[in-house]
Amino acid sequence: MFSGAQLSLYPMCDDFVAVILEAVDALEPYRPRFRIETDDVSTLIVGPPEEIFPAMRDLFASAAGTGVHCVLSAAVSRGCPGEPDDEICTSSADFGTAAPLDERIAAAREAVAKAGMTGVEVAAQFSLYPLGGSHHMDEIYGCIDFLKSSGVFEKSKNFCTKLRGDAGPVFAALSEAFLRFGAPNGHVALDLTVSANSPTKIG
DSSP: OOEEEEEEEEEOSTTHHHHHHHHHHTTGGGGGGOEEEEOSSOEEEESOHHHHHHHHHHHHHHHHTTSSOEEEEEEEEESOTTSOOOGGGOOSSOOOTTSOHHHHHHHHHHHHHTOOOOSOEEEEEEEEEEESOTTHHHHHHHHHHHHHTSSOEEEEETTEEEEEEEHHHHHHHHHHHHHHSSOTTSEEEEEEEEEESOSOOOO
16 A cells, blocks of 8 residues: 655744744654655655654644644545555554444544644644545545544535644544545545644634
8 A cells, every 4th residue: 555645834934944844853753664755845755544644743733833823735645546555654553444434433533532632723624535435425424423523623614624623633533534434445535734823713
């Protein structure tokens, strides 16, 4: 399998270079298990699917912890048929993707409840795309049911779902959506935007 994310971090401040470089340092603990490539548009992280969102959480919490308005934009994927299998993406856990939907919803809810707090408040909106399956809408509706009981659900929007809360539970909810919904060996993609310290905190 292949799993990873293309992500871009945007601190809204004059000293954005320092904020980005310090945030990138938060990825250091993941480097032994990840392939990380950066160019002038984005950073690619490739590794175990269960570590992708914790890595993004630590990157974003570092930047947002400075107090400046920050935005993270990411395209996340697992099982893409256009990518070669990569041993670095081998998961060390079983996420029960073949289990009945109600069991996966309960497991996802429990995982979010156990998430640690970071002290960084974030808002996020994302869209989940479970591709290559004949029951993709069942998976999407199941994911929405999970999110509504996750403790970080804010509202449904056109084309996406909005979450709000501490970065720990929010990124845990995103990770659970990515890992537990969609065909076990299918292609799952997720489009994500996260914001913190926005000057417009309503709507």
